[in-house]
Amino acid sequence: MAYSDDELRAIYRKTDGKCHLCWRVIRYALYGAYAERHGWEVDHSNPRAKGGTNRRSNLVAACCSCNRTKRASSTRGARKRNGVSTRRPKSRNEKRATRRKNKAIGGTLGAAIGGAAFGPVGALLCGLVGAAIGNDVNPE
Ligand SMILES: [Zn+2]
Known part of the structure; x- marks a missing residue:
């Protein structure tokens, strides 16, 4: 064909x-x-x-x-x-979507843990770290 x-x-x-x-x-x-x-x-x-x-x-x-x-x-x-x-x-777009989702999950988890342990500043910092880690997870 x-x-x-x-x-x-x-x-x-x-x-x-x-x-x-x-x-x-x-x-x-x-x-x-x-x-x-x-x-x-x-x-x-x-x-x-x-x-x-x-x-x-x-x-x-x-x-x-x-x-x-x-x-x-x-x-x-x-x-x-x-x-x-x-x-x-996955296609490039599917990988991008997965990376975005992982970043959001990492940011949310980081903020929750950081907020519980260290208050608002901890929530912000741990949220950023969590988002960076989520972004780096292999999207395949
Ligand atoms: Zn093959």
């Missing part, structure tokens, strides 16, 4: 430049370059042989070796065999 540049870019961005099956880095410019280490293809997460559609929600970037090893098996099984999370890697 041939994809437009816009489609390929959207599929690639969905996992922020990582294979959705093994989480290794792929390079956008190496689409379809099977012999290249960072080459990638479009995988049907739910395989077409099992009724998977060509809708954008079913299309994900996979490195060539993962895509060709997976064939018509399940995405969950392939990720499990690779020892990675059962989820796909």
